[in-house]
Amino acid sequence: MATKKTVPVKKAVPAKVAAKKTPTKKSPAKKGVQKGSKYACKACGLVIVVDQVCGCSDVCDLICCEEVMVPAK
Numbered sequence: 145m146a147t148k149k150t151v152p153v154k155k156a157v158p159a160k161v162a163a164k165k166t167p168t169k170k171s172p173a174k175k176g177v178q179k180g181s182k183y184a185c186k187a188c189g190l191v192i193v194v195d196q197v198c199g200c201s202d203v204c205d206l207i208c209c210e211e212v213m214v215p216a217k
Contacts, residue, residue, distance in 0.1 A: 179194055179196070180194060181215065182217075183213040185211065186214060187208070187211055188208065188209050191216055
């Protein structure tokens with residue numbers, strides 16, 4: 145009888161993270177997200193490119209692997 149292999153399931157990361165009352169690591173200073181900006185994840189190396197700017201009045205953090213993504217060069 146063949147045994148089934150189990151595949152580990154990654155924990156889902158919420159799209160929007162609520163602000164915590166305790167001070168946490170500050171995100172990198174952003175001068176505003178522009179179309180064509182690139183951001184990278186320090187943990188997994190994923191790089192994203194901004195195709196459409198959301199237009200929020202406040203800074204939006206891009207989250208990957210439960211960490212804030214940093215601007216890529």
